[in-house]
Amino acid sequence: MTERLSICLIGPKKGGKSSLLASLVDCVAQSAFGYSPRLRPALQPITEAEYFAESAEPKKANLLSVEQGDYERLRREFAEGGLATDTLDTYEYRFRLTVNGEAPPAAVLRGPWLLEIIDSAGEIAVPPDGAEVAILNDVKAKLARQMLEADAIVIVLPLVRLEDSGWSGNLARLIDRLALAPEKKLKRLVVVFSQYERLFARLGPSAFTYACDPAVALHALRKSLRAAQWLDRLRALEAPNGGASVRFTVCSAYGFVKRFQNPNIDPHQPGERRFRRAGLEGARAYNEYWRPFLTAEPFLYAALGLDSAFTFSYAQLDARIEEIA
Protein backbone atom coordinates (compact mmCIF):
# COMPACT_ATOMS: atom_id res chain seq x y z
CA MET A 1 0.00 0.00 0.00
CA THR A 2 1.39 3.37 -0.98
CA GLU A 3 1.56 6.10 1.60
CA ARG A 4 2.20 9.74 0.71
CA LEU A 5 3.89 11.78 3.38
CA SER A 6 4.72 15.43 3.54
CA ILE A 7 7.73 16.51 5.60
CA CYS A 8 8.53 20.17 6.27
CA LEU A 9 12.10 21.23 6.96
CA ILE A 10 12.35 24.36 9.06
CA GLY A 11 15.02 26.09 11.11
CA PRO A 12 17.10 29.25 11.19
CA LYS A 13 19.14 30.32 8.18
CA LYS A 14 22.54 28.69 7.81
CA GLY A 15 21.37 25.85 10.02
CA GLY A 16 22.03 23.24 7.36
CA LYS A 17 18.53 22.38 6.09
CA SER A 18 19.45 22.18 2.42
CA SER A 19 22.73 20.38 3.20
CA LEU A 20 20.85 17.82 5.27
CA LEU A 21 18.49 17.22 2.37
CA ALA A 22 21.27 17.21 -0.23
CA SER A 23 23.13 14.46 1.62
CA LEU A 24 20.04 12.35 2.35
CA VAL A 25 20.18 9.99 -0.62
CA ASP A 26 23.93 9.45 -0.22
CA CYS A 27 23.46 8.75 3.47
CA VAL A 28 20.89 6.06 2.71
CA ALA A 29 22.99 4.64 -0.14
CA GLN A 30 26.06 4.43 2.10
CA SER A 31 24.05 3.08 5.06
CA ALA A 32 25.51 5.93 7.09
CA PHE A 33 22.58 5.86 9.52
CA GLY A 34 21.94 4.54 13.00
CA TYR A 35 19.37 1.96 11.92
CA SER A 36 20.18 -1.70 11.60
CA PRO A 37 21.83 -2.43 8.23
CA ARG A 38 19.26 -5.21 7.91
CA LEU A 39 16.56 -2.56 7.45
CA ARG A 40 17.97 -1.95 3.95
CA PRO A 41 16.03 1.20 3.08
CA ALA A 42 16.22 2.56 -0.46
CA LEU A 43 15.48 6.12 -1.44
CA GLN A 44 15.06 7.37 -4.98
CA PRO A 45 14.34 10.95 -6.10
CA ILE A 46 11.20 11.08 -8.21
CA THR A 47 9.42 13.73 -10.22
CA GLU A 48 6.27 15.59 -9.22
CA ALA A 49 4.33 13.56 -11.81
CA GLU A 50 5.58 10.29 -10.31
CA TYR A 51 4.68 11.50 -6.84
CA PHE A 52 1.10 12.22 -7.81
CA ALA A 53 0.71 9.23 -10.13
CA GLU A 54 -1.71 6.49 -9.14
CA SER A 55 0.92 3.80 -8.94
CA ALA A 56 3.99 4.11 -6.75
CA GLU A 57 5.84 1.47 -8.74
CA PRO A 58 8.99 2.79 -10.40
CA LYS A 59 8.81 3.01 -14.16
CA LYS A 60 10.83 0.38 -16.01
CA ALA A 61 12.67 3.02 -18.00
CA ASN A 62 13.92 4.53 -14.75
CA LEU A 63 16.20 1.57 -14.19
CA LEU A 64 18.89 3.01 -16.43
CA SER A 65 18.06 6.69 -16.23
CA VAL A 66 20.62 9.25 -15.15
CA GLU A 67 19.58 11.28 -12.12
CA GLN A 68 18.47 14.76 -13.13
CA GLY A 69 16.12 17.39 -11.88
CA ASP A 70 15.85 19.57 -8.82
CA TYR A 71 17.36 17.12 -6.36
CA GLU A 72 20.39 16.43 -8.51
CA ARG A 73 20.87 20.18 -8.79
CA LEU A 74 20.65 20.51 -5.00
CA ARG A 75 23.33 17.82 -4.61
CA ARG A 76 25.53 19.61 -7.14
CA GLU A 77 25.17 22.93 -5.33
CA PHE A 78 26.06 21.23 -2.05
CA ALA A 79 29.17 19.77 -3.68
CA GLU A 80 30.17 23.22 -4.89
CA GLY A 81 29.98 24.83 -1.46
CA GLY A 82 26.28 25.43 -1.01
CA LEU A 83 23.70 27.96 -2.02
CA ALA A 84 21.59 30.00 0.39
CA THR A 85 17.96 29.08 -0.30
CA ASP A 86 16.11 32.19 -1.43
CA THR A 87 12.90 33.51 0.13
CA LEU A 88 11.00 33.78 -3.15
CA ASP A 89 9.28 30.41 -2.84
CA THR A 90 9.35 27.13 -0.97
CA TYR A 91 10.86 24.16 -2.77
CA GLU A 92 9.54 20.62 -2.85
CA TYR A 93 11.69 17.53 -3.40
CA ARG A 94 10.08 14.15 -3.85
CA PHE A 95 11.33 10.66 -3.15
CA ARG A 96 10.23 7.05 -3.20
CA LEU A 97 11.22 5.20 -0.04
CA THR A 98 11.15 1.42 0.32
CA VAL A 99 12.27 -0.82 3.10
CA ASN A 100 13.68 -4.01 1.67
CA GLY A 101 14.93 -5.78 4.75
CA GLU A 102 13.89 -6.48 8.27
CA ALA A 103 11.45 -4.09 9.84
CA PRO A 104 8.43 -4.47 12.06
CA PRO A 105 5.56 -5.83 9.92
CA ALA A 106 3.42 -2.84 10.84
CA ALA A 107 5.97 -0.62 9.15
CA VAL A 108 6.78 -2.79 6.14
CA LEU A 109 3.18 -3.41 5.19
CA ARG A 110 2.54 0.31 4.81
CA GLY A 111 5.17 0.94 2.17
CA PRO A 112 6.32 2.07 -0.26
CA TRP A 113 6.30 5.67 0.87
CA LEU A 114 6.22 8.65 -1.41
CA LEU A 115 7.85 11.52 0.43
CA GLU A 116 7.47 15.20 -0.32
CA ILE A 117 10.13 17.13 1.55
CA ILE A 118 9.67 20.89 1.64
CA ASP A 119 12.75 23.08 1.94
CA SER A 120 12.62 26.81 2.48
CA ALA A 121 14.82 29.71 3.48
CA GLY A 122 15.31 29.99 7.23
CA GLU A 123 14.28 33.63 7.11
CA ILE A 124 10.68 32.69 6.29
CA ALA A 125 9.75 30.51 9.28
CA VAL A 126 12.48 31.50 11.73
CA PRO A 127 13.63 35.06 11.00
CA PRO A 128 16.27 36.63 13.22
CA ASP A 129 14.75 38.00 16.43
CA GLY A 130 13.77 41.63 16.17
CA ALA A 131 14.55 41.90 12.45
CA GLU A 132 12.06 43.21 9.92
CA VAL A 133 12.52 40.82 7.03
CA ALA A 134 10.64 41.68 3.84
CA ILE A 135 9.26 38.27 2.83
CA LEU A 136 6.57 37.89 0.20
CA ASN A 137 3.23 37.34 1.91
CA ASP A 138 2.20 34.56 -0.43
CA VAL A 139 5.41 32.65 0.31
CA LYS A 140 4.81 32.95 4.05
CA ALA A 141 1.23 31.79 3.55
CA LYS A 142 2.37 28.87 1.41
CA LEU A 143 4.89 27.66 4.00
CA ALA A 144 2.35 28.08 6.82
CA ARG A 145 -0.11 25.95 4.87
CA GLN A 146 2.56 23.35 4.12
CA MET A 147 3.50 23.16 7.80
CA LEU A 148 -0.11 22.67 8.87
CA GLU A 149 -0.63 19.99 6.24
CA ALA A 150 2.67 18.23 6.95
CA ASP A 151 2.68 14.76 8.44
CA ALA A 152 6.06 15.49 9.97
CA ILE A 153 8.25 18.49 10.68
CA VAL A 154 12.02 18.37 10.91
CA ILE A 155 13.54 21.30 12.81
CA VAL A 156 17.21 21.74 11.93
CA LEU A 157 19.35 23.61 14.45
CA PRO A 158 23.09 24.19 14.26
CA LEU A 159 24.62 22.41 17.22
CA VAL A 160 27.59 24.64 17.74
CA ARG A 161 26.00 28.08 17.79
CA LEU A 162 22.96 27.48 19.94
CA GLU A 163 23.88 29.66 22.89
CA ASP A 164 24.43 32.82 20.88
CA SER A 165 21.59 32.26 18.45
CA GLY A 166 19.60 35.30 17.46
CA TRP A 167 16.47 33.40 16.45
CA SER A 168 15.40 31.35 19.48
CA GLY A 169 12.56 33.76 20.38
CA ASN A 170 10.96 33.44 16.96
CA LEU A 171 11.39 29.66 16.88
CA ALA A 172 9.84 29.37 20.36
CA ARG A 173 6.85 31.44 19.22
CA LEU A 174 6.50 29.28 16.10
CA ILE A 175 6.45 26.12 18.25
CA ASP A 176 3.79 27.66 20.50
CA ARG A 177 1.62 28.60 17.55
CA LEU A 178 2.04 25.15 16.05
CA ALA A 179 1.03 23.50 19.32
CA LEU A 180 -2.11 25.62 19.44
CA ALA A 181 -3.10 25.09 15.80
CA PRO A 182 -6.07 22.68 15.85
CA GLU A 183 -5.96 22.05 12.10
CA LYS A 184 -2.43 20.65 12.03
CA LYS A 185 -1.93 17.08 10.83
CA LEU A 186 1.42 16.64 12.49
CA LYS A 187 2.24 13.08 13.53
CA ARG A 188 5.99 13.32 14.10
CA LEU A 189 8.44 16.06 14.87
CA VAL A 190 12.19 15.60 14.80
CA VAL A 191 14.68 18.14 16.12
CA VAL A 192 18.01 17.49 14.47
CA PHE A 193 21.19 19.19 15.57
CA SER A 194 23.38 19.64 12.52
CA GLN A 195 27.14 20.14 12.15
CA TYR A 196 27.73 17.38 14.71
CA GLU A 197 31.22 16.72 13.30
CA ARG A 198 32.46 20.03 14.70
CA LEU A 199 32.21 18.75 18.26
CA PHE A 200 35.00 16.31 17.40
CA ALA A 201 37.29 18.66 15.50
CA ARG A 202 40.17 18.12 17.93
CA LEU A 203 39.92 14.36 18.08
CA GLY A 204 41.51 13.69 14.71
CA PRO A 205 41.18 10.06 13.62
CA SER A 206 39.33 9.15 16.85
CA ALA A 207 36.49 11.51 15.94
CA PHE A 208 34.35 8.99 14.10
CA THR A 209 34.67 6.39 16.86
CA TYR A 210 33.33 8.82 19.46
CA ALA A 211 30.65 10.16 17.11
CA CYS A 212 29.38 6.62 16.52
CA ASP A 213 28.60 6.14 20.20
CA PRO A 214 24.92 6.88 20.85
CA ALA A 215 25.77 7.71 24.47
CA VAL A 216 27.95 10.58 23.23
CA ALA A 217 25.09 11.87 21.08
CA LEU A 218 22.72 11.59 24.03
CA HIS A 219 25.14 13.56 26.18
CA ALA A 220 25.55 16.24 23.49
CA LEU A 221 21.79 16.52 23.12
CA ARG A 222 21.19 16.85 26.85
CA LYS A 223 23.82 19.57 27.02
CA SER A 224 22.26 21.43 24.09
CA LEU A 225 18.78 21.18 25.54
CA ARG A 226 20.00 22.60 28.82
CA ALA A 227 21.24 25.61 26.84
CA ALA A 228 17.96 25.87 24.99
CA GLN A 229 15.22 25.65 27.59
CA TRP A 230 12.75 27.04 25.08
CA LEU A 231 12.81 23.68 23.29
CA ASP A 232 10.84 22.35 26.27
CA ARG A 233 7.80 23.91 24.60
CA LEU A 234 7.85 20.99 22.19
CA ARG A 235 6.44 18.84 24.99
CA ALA A 236 3.09 20.50 24.27
CA LEU A 237 3.15 18.81 20.86
CA GLU A 238 3.71 15.34 22.26
CA ALA A 239 1.03 12.68 22.30
CA PRO A 240 -1.47 12.11 23.81
CA ASN A 241 -2.63 15.73 23.99
CA GLY A 242 -0.43 17.17 21.24
CA GLY A 243 -0.91 14.12 19.06
CA ALA A 244 2.65 13.93 17.78
CA SER A 245 5.78 12.00 18.70
CA VAL A 246 8.86 14.14 19.24
CA ARG A 247 12.42 12.94 18.73
CA PHE A 248 15.87 14.51 18.96
CA THR A 249 18.89 13.48 16.97
CA VAL A 250 22.20 14.71 15.59
CA CYS A 251 23.68 14.68 12.11
CA SER A 252 26.50 15.90 9.95
CA ALA A 253 26.14 16.56 6.22
CA TYR A 254 29.91 16.84 5.81
CA GLY A 255 30.39 13.75 7.96
CA PHE A 256 33.69 12.09 8.66
CA VAL A 257 36.40 11.24 6.16
CA LYS A 258 36.27 7.66 4.91
CA ARG A 259 39.27 5.60 6.10
CA PHE A 260 40.86 8.53 8.02
CA GLN A 261 37.76 9.10 10.20
CA ASN A 262 38.43 12.73 11.10
CA PRO A 263 35.75 15.44 10.64
CA ASN A 264 35.39 16.16 6.94
CA ILE A 265 36.36 19.84 6.85
CA ASP A 266 39.55 20.53 4.97
CA PRO A 267 41.51 23.24 6.81
CA HIS A 268 43.70 23.81 3.76
CA GLN A 269 40.86 24.97 1.53
CA PRO A 270 39.32 28.43 1.64
CA GLY A 271 35.85 28.59 3.17
CA GLU A 272 34.32 25.49 4.65
CA ARG A 273 34.95 22.69 2.20
CA ARG A 274 35.17 18.96 2.45
CA PHE A 275 38.32 17.05 1.61
CA ARG A 276 38.55 16.36 -2.10
CA ARG A 277 40.62 14.50 -4.63
CA ALA A 278 42.77 16.97 -6.56
CA GLY A 279 42.30 17.02 -10.30
CA LEU A 280 38.64 16.02 -10.25
CA GLU A 281 35.63 18.32 -10.53
CA GLY A 282 32.18 18.39 -8.93
CA ALA A 283 30.77 15.59 -6.79
CA ARG A 284 33.34 13.09 -8.08
CA ALA A 285 36.10 15.01 -6.35
CA TYR A 286 34.46 14.49 -2.94
CA ASN A 287 33.10 10.97 -3.23
CA GLU A 288 36.35 9.22 -2.34
CA TYR A 289 36.36 10.75 1.16
CA TRP A 290 32.79 11.80 1.84
CA ARG A 291 30.50 9.85 4.06
CA PRO A 292 27.63 11.85 5.58
CA PHE A 293 26.66 11.02 9.14
CA LEU A 294 23.08 10.25 10.23
CA THR A 295 21.46 12.69 7.79
CA ALA A 296 18.85 10.03 6.94
CA GLU A 297 17.80 9.71 10.59
CA PRO A 298 15.27 12.55 10.79
CA PHE A 299 13.62 11.62 7.50
CA LEU A 300 13.44 7.88 8.14
CA TYR A 301 11.95 8.52 11.56
CA ALA A 302 9.55 11.08 10.09
CA ALA A 303 8.42 8.59 7.45
CA LEU A 304 8.50 5.27 9.27
CA GLY A 305 8.15 6.20 12.93
CA LEU A 306 10.98 3.77 13.67
CA ASP A 307 13.59 4.71 16.24
CA SER A 308 17.27 4.24 15.55
CA ALA A 309 20.14 4.12 17.99
CA PHE A 310 20.44 7.90 17.53
CA THR A 311 16.84 9.09 17.88
CA PHE A 312 15.95 10.05 21.41
CA SER A 313 12.59 10.79 22.98
CA TYR A 314 11.95 13.16 25.84
CA ALA A 315 11.69 10.09 28.09
CA GLN A 316 15.24 9.06 27.17
CA LEU A 317 16.57 12.58 27.55
CA ASP A 318 14.83 13.00 30.90
CA ALA A 319 16.00 9.65 32.27
CA ARG A 320 19.36 10.78 33.57
CA ILE A 321 17.91 13.93 35.04
CA GLU A 322 15.50 11.77 37.01
CA GLU A 323 18.38 9.55 38.11
CA ILE A 324 20.30 12.56 39.36
CA ALA A 325 17.25 13.91 41.13
Next chain:
Amino acid sequence: MRIAAPNGDETAEISLERLHYGKLAFGATLRVPATAGYGVTLRSCNLQPADDRLLSPPRLMALRRFEPDLVDPASRRRGSFIARVAPEPNSRRAIFLRARFRPEDGESGHGRLYQQSAVWSVSAADWRQHPAALLAMADSELDALPDLVTEDEATRYNAAPARYLVRFIDPRDVWSALEDALKATHWATPTLEFLARGAETGKDATLTFGADDFASETEFLGAVGLALQFLPSSYPRWREISVVSGLLHAPQGLCLRYLPSLRAAARATPVAA
Protein backbone atom coordinates in the same frame (compact mmCIF):
# COMPACT_ATOMS: atom_id res chain seq x y z
CA MET B 1 8.23 64.46 -21.41
CA ARG B 2 10.21 66.10 -24.22
CA ILE B 3 12.80 68.71 -23.35
CA ALA B 4 14.73 70.84 -25.81
CA ALA B 5 18.42 70.54 -24.99
CA PRO B 6 20.65 73.63 -25.31
CA ASN B 7 22.20 72.36 -28.53
CA GLY B 8 18.78 72.01 -30.14
CA ASP B 9 18.53 68.22 -29.80
CA GLU B 10 15.33 66.92 -28.29
CA THR B 11 15.73 64.94 -25.11
CA ALA B 12 13.42 63.03 -22.80
CA GLU B 13 13.65 62.46 -19.08
CA ILE B 14 13.34 58.83 -18.09
CA SER B 15 12.48 57.83 -14.56
CA LEU B 16 13.82 54.49 -13.30
CA GLU B 17 12.26 52.83 -10.26
CA ARG B 18 14.69 50.54 -8.47
CA LEU B 19 14.35 47.36 -6.46
CA HIS B 20 17.14 45.26 -4.96
CA TYR B 21 16.74 41.71 -3.67
CA GLY B 22 19.49 39.91 -1.80
CA LYS B 23 21.39 40.49 1.41
CA LEU B 24 22.96 43.49 3.05
CA ALA B 25 26.75 43.63 3.12
CA PHE B 26 29.59 45.56 4.66
CA GLY B 27 33.24 46.43 4.10
CA ALA B 28 35.34 46.83 1.01
CA THR B 29 34.68 43.31 -0.26
CA LEU B 30 30.96 43.56 0.51
CA ARG B 31 30.92 40.67 2.91
CA VAL B 32 27.54 39.49 4.19
CA PRO B 33 27.32 39.57 8.00
CA ALA B 34 26.08 36.43 9.74
CA THR B 35 22.92 38.23 10.84
CA ALA B 36 21.87 39.35 7.34
CA GLY B 37 19.13 37.37 5.64
CA TYR B 38 17.46 37.52 2.26
CA GLY B 39 15.02 40.28 1.56
CA VAL B 40 14.18 43.29 -0.55
CA THR B 41 16.94 45.65 0.53
CA LEU B 42 16.03 48.70 -1.57
CA ARG B 43 12.74 49.83 -3.03
CA SER B 44 12.05 53.13 -4.80
CA CYS B 45 9.39 55.31 -3.25
CA ASN B 46 7.00 54.79 -6.18
CA LEU B 47 7.08 51.01 -5.86
CA GLN B 48 4.88 49.21 -3.35
CA PRO B 49 5.63 46.07 -1.30
CA ALA B 50 3.06 44.37 -3.55
CA ASP B 51 5.49 44.96 -6.43
CA ASP B 52 8.08 42.71 -4.78
CA ARG B 53 6.35 39.62 -6.15
CA LEU B 54 5.90 41.10 -9.63
CA LEU B 55 9.55 42.10 -9.80
CA SER B 56 11.06 38.92 -8.36
CA PRO B 57 13.93 37.61 -10.51
CA PRO B 58 12.48 34.16 -11.30
CA ARG B 59 9.24 35.72 -12.45
CA LEU B 60 11.00 38.20 -14.70
CA MET B 61 13.15 35.42 -16.15
CA ALA B 62 10.13 33.12 -16.55
CA LEU B 63 11.74 30.55 -14.28
CA ARG B 64 10.45 28.64 -11.29
CA ARG B 65 13.76 29.25 -9.57
CA PHE B 66 16.91 31.12 -10.52
CA GLU B 67 19.87 28.74 -10.08
CA PRO B 68 23.64 29.15 -10.51
CA ASP B 69 23.82 26.63 -13.32
CA LEU B 70 21.52 28.84 -15.41
CA VAL B 71 24.16 31.56 -15.52
CA ASP B 72 26.61 31.37 -18.41
CA PRO B 73 30.04 30.58 -16.91
CA ALA B 74 31.55 33.69 -18.50
CA SER B 75 28.84 35.86 -16.95
CA ARG B 76 29.17 34.62 -13.38
CA ARG B 77 30.96 37.68 -12.05
CA ARG B 78 28.55 40.32 -13.31
CA GLY B 79 25.51 38.08 -13.63
CA SER B 80 22.71 37.48 -16.08
CA PHE B 81 20.79 40.30 -17.67
CA ILE B 82 17.29 40.57 -19.06
CA ALA B 83 15.30 43.47 -20.50
CA ARG B 84 11.65 43.04 -21.43
CA VAL B 85 8.14 44.31 -20.91
CA ALA B 86 7.07 43.05 -17.47
CA PRO B 87 5.31 39.69 -17.76
CA GLU B 88 2.03 40.55 -16.05
CA PRO B 89 -0.89 40.95 -18.49
CA ASN B 90 -1.23 44.41 -20.06
CA SER B 91 1.75 45.62 -18.12
CA ARG B 92 2.68 49.24 -18.67
CA ARG B 93 6.21 48.84 -17.45
CA ALA B 94 9.40 47.39 -18.79
CA ILE B 95 12.03 45.88 -16.56
CA PHE B 96 15.78 45.55 -16.63
CA LEU B 97 17.19 42.88 -14.36
CA ARG B 98 20.75 42.00 -13.40
CA ALA B 99 21.01 38.92 -11.18
CA ARG B 100 23.92 36.83 -10.02
CA PHE B 101 25.21 34.55 -7.30
CA ARG B 102 27.95 35.96 -5.15
CA PRO B 103 29.83 34.48 -2.17
CA GLU B 104 28.62 35.51 1.26
CA ASP B 105 32.23 36.01 2.38
CA GLY B 106 32.90 38.82 -0.08
CA GLU B 107 33.45 39.46 -3.74
CA SER B 108 36.44 37.15 -4.15
CA GLY B 109 35.40 34.76 -1.41
CA HIS B 110 34.91 31.02 -1.52
CA GLY B 111 31.96 30.69 0.82
CA ARG B 112 28.34 29.84 0.31
CA LEU B 113 26.67 31.60 -2.61
CA TYR B 114 23.53 33.66 -2.43
CA GLN B 115 21.37 35.44 -4.95
CA GLN B 116 21.75 39.19 -5.46
CA SER B 117 19.71 41.12 -7.98
CA ALA B 118 18.88 44.64 -9.07
CA VAL B 119 15.82 45.66 -11.07
CA TRP B 120 14.98 48.82 -12.93
CA SER B 121 11.39 49.46 -13.81
CA VAL B 122 10.57 52.04 -16.51
CA SER B 123 7.45 52.84 -18.46
CA ALA B 124 6.91 50.45 -21.36
CA ALA B 125 6.48 53.51 -23.59
CA ASP B 126 9.99 54.71 -22.72
CA TRP B 127 11.39 51.27 -23.47
CA ARG B 128 9.59 51.31 -26.81
CA GLN B 129 10.93 54.76 -27.69
CA HIS B 130 14.47 54.52 -26.34
CA PRO B 131 15.67 50.90 -26.42
CA ALA B 132 19.20 51.81 -27.49
CA ALA B 133 19.67 54.40 -24.75
CA LEU B 134 18.13 52.24 -22.04
CA LEU B 135 20.21 49.20 -22.95
CA ALA B 136 23.34 51.34 -22.96
CA MET B 137 22.43 52.75 -19.54
CA ALA B 138 21.69 49.32 -18.15
CA ASP B 139 24.99 48.04 -19.49
CA SER B 140 26.95 50.75 -17.78
CA GLU B 141 25.01 51.23 -14.56
CA LEU B 142 22.82 48.28 -13.66
CA ASP B 143 24.82 46.02 -11.35
CA ALA B 144 23.70 43.47 -8.79
CA LEU B 145 25.55 44.95 -5.84
CA PRO B 146 24.38 44.50 -2.27
CA ASP B 147 23.20 47.48 -0.27
CA LEU B 148 25.19 48.36 2.80
CA VAL B 149 24.32 47.46 6.37
CA THR B 150 25.31 50.99 7.30
CA GLU B 151 22.72 52.59 5.01
CA ASP B 152 19.62 53.88 6.72
CA GLU B 153 16.65 51.55 6.29
CA ALA B 154 14.14 54.36 5.83
CA THR B 155 16.25 55.73 2.99
CA ARG B 156 16.62 52.35 1.32
CA TYR B 157 12.86 51.73 1.33
CA ASN B 158 12.09 55.22 0.17
CA ALA B 159 14.79 55.72 -2.45
CA ALA B 160 14.21 58.34 -5.10
CA PRO B 161 13.86 56.99 -8.63
CA ALA B 162 16.90 57.52 -10.82
CA ARG B 163 16.34 60.09 -13.55
CA TYR B 164 18.20 60.24 -16.84
CA LEU B 165 18.03 62.48 -19.85
CA VAL B 166 18.13 60.63 -23.15
CA ARG B 167 18.40 62.12 -26.61
CA PHE B 168 15.90 61.25 -29.31
CA ILE B 169 17.77 59.55 -32.11
CA ASP B 170 17.07 60.59 -35.66
CA PRO B 171 15.68 57.54 -37.54
CA ARG B 172 18.01 58.40 -40.41
CA ASP B 173 20.99 58.03 -38.10
CA VAL B 174 19.66 54.65 -36.95
CA TRP B 175 19.25 53.44 -40.50
CA SER B 176 22.67 54.72 -41.45
CA ALA B 177 24.31 52.86 -38.59
CA LEU B 178 22.34 49.73 -39.35
CA GLU B 179 23.25 49.94 -43.02
CA ASP B 180 26.90 49.96 -42.04
CA ALA B 181 26.31 46.99 -39.74
CA LEU B 182 24.57 45.05 -42.50
CA LYS B 183 27.67 45.44 -44.65
CA ALA B 184 30.34 44.97 -42.03
CA THR B 185 29.00 42.57 -39.37
CA HIS B 186 27.48 39.12 -39.01
CA TRP B 187 24.77 40.03 -36.56
CA ALA B 188 22.64 42.62 -38.35
CA THR B 189 21.11 40.48 -41.10
CA PRO B 190 20.08 37.53 -38.87
CA THR B 191 18.71 39.91 -36.25
CA LEU B 192 16.51 41.82 -38.67
CA GLU B 193 15.42 38.59 -40.36
CA PHE B 194 14.64 37.09 -36.98
CA LEU B 195 12.45 40.03 -35.99
CA ALA B 196 10.72 40.08 -39.39
CA ARG B 197 10.08 36.33 -39.30
CA GLY B 198 8.82 36.61 -35.72
CA ALA B 199 6.27 39.19 -36.79
CA GLU B 200 5.16 36.99 -39.69
CA THR B 201 4.85 33.66 -37.94
CA GLY B 202 3.84 34.72 -34.44
CA LYS B 203 5.87 31.80 -33.09
CA ASP B 204 8.17 31.83 -30.08
CA ALA B 205 11.81 31.91 -31.08
CA THR B 206 15.26 32.58 -29.68
CA LEU B 207 18.22 33.99 -31.58
CA THR B 208 21.43 33.21 -29.74
CA PHE B 209 24.76 34.91 -30.31
CA GLY B 210 28.09 33.84 -28.93
CA ALA B 211 31.60 35.06 -28.37
CA ASP B 212 32.37 34.94 -32.09
CA ASP B 213 29.58 37.38 -32.81
CA PHE B 214 30.27 39.87 -30.03
CA ALA B 215 33.39 40.31 -27.97
CA SER B 216 31.42 41.55 -24.97
CA GLU B 217 27.97 42.08 -23.57
CA THR B 218 28.40 45.80 -24.17
CA GLU B 219 28.77 45.21 -27.91
CA PHE B 220 25.77 42.89 -27.93
CA LEU B 221 23.51 45.34 -26.11
CA GLY B 222 24.67 48.16 -28.39
CA ALA B 223 23.84 46.11 -31.48
CA VAL B 224 20.46 44.91 -30.22
CA GLY B 225 19.61 48.42 -29.06
CA LEU B 226 20.25 49.66 -32.59
CA ALA B 227 18.10 46.91 -34.13
CA LEU B 228 15.22 47.55 -31.72
CA GLN B 229 15.49 51.30 -32.27
CA PHE B 230 15.03 50.59 -35.97
CA LEU B 231 11.74 48.70 -35.48
CA PRO B 232 8.69 50.65 -36.67
CA SER B 233 6.18 51.72 -34.03
CA SER B 234 3.68 49.36 -35.67
CA TYR B 235 5.83 46.30 -34.99
CA PRO B 236 3.23 43.83 -33.67
CA ARG B 237 5.26 41.79 -31.16
CA TRP B 238 7.17 44.49 -29.36
CA ARG B 239 5.79 43.44 -25.97
CA GLU B 240 7.08 39.91 -26.52
CA ILE B 241 10.68 40.90 -27.17
CA SER B 242 13.24 40.10 -24.54
CA VAL B 243 16.94 40.90 -24.56
CA VAL B 244 18.92 38.39 -22.57
CA SER B 245 22.59 38.05 -21.74
CA GLY B 246 24.40 35.35 -19.81
CA LEU B 247 21.28 33.33 -19.04
CA LEU B 248 20.96 29.76 -20.30
CA HIS B 249 17.19 29.99 -20.20
CA ALA B 250 15.20 31.94 -22.79
CA PRO B 251 11.76 33.35 -21.98
CA GLN B 252 8.84 32.78 -24.33
CA GLY B 253 8.24 35.27 -27.13
CA LEU B 254 11.04 36.67 -29.25
CA CYS B 255 14.29 36.38 -27.38
CA LEU B 256 17.57 37.95 -28.50
CA ARG B 257 20.24 36.32 -26.40
CA TYR B 258 23.99 36.53 -25.86
CA LEU B 259 25.95 33.70 -24.31
CA PRO B 260 29.60 34.71 -23.99
CA SER B 261 30.72 31.10 -23.52
CA LEU B 262 29.13 30.02 -26.78
CA ARG B 263 31.65 29.70 -29.60
CA ALA B 264 31.41 28.88 -33.28
CA ALA B 265 32.40 25.31 -32.55
CA ALA B 266 29.10 24.90 -30.76
CA ARG B 267 27.02 26.12 -33.68
CA ALA B 268 27.76 27.51 -37.17
CA THR B 269 25.30 30.39 -37.25
CA PRO B 270 23.03 32.09 -34.78
CA VAL B 271 20.33 29.61 -33.88
CA ALA B 272 16.68 30.43 -34.16
CA ALA B 273 14.92 27.88 -31.98
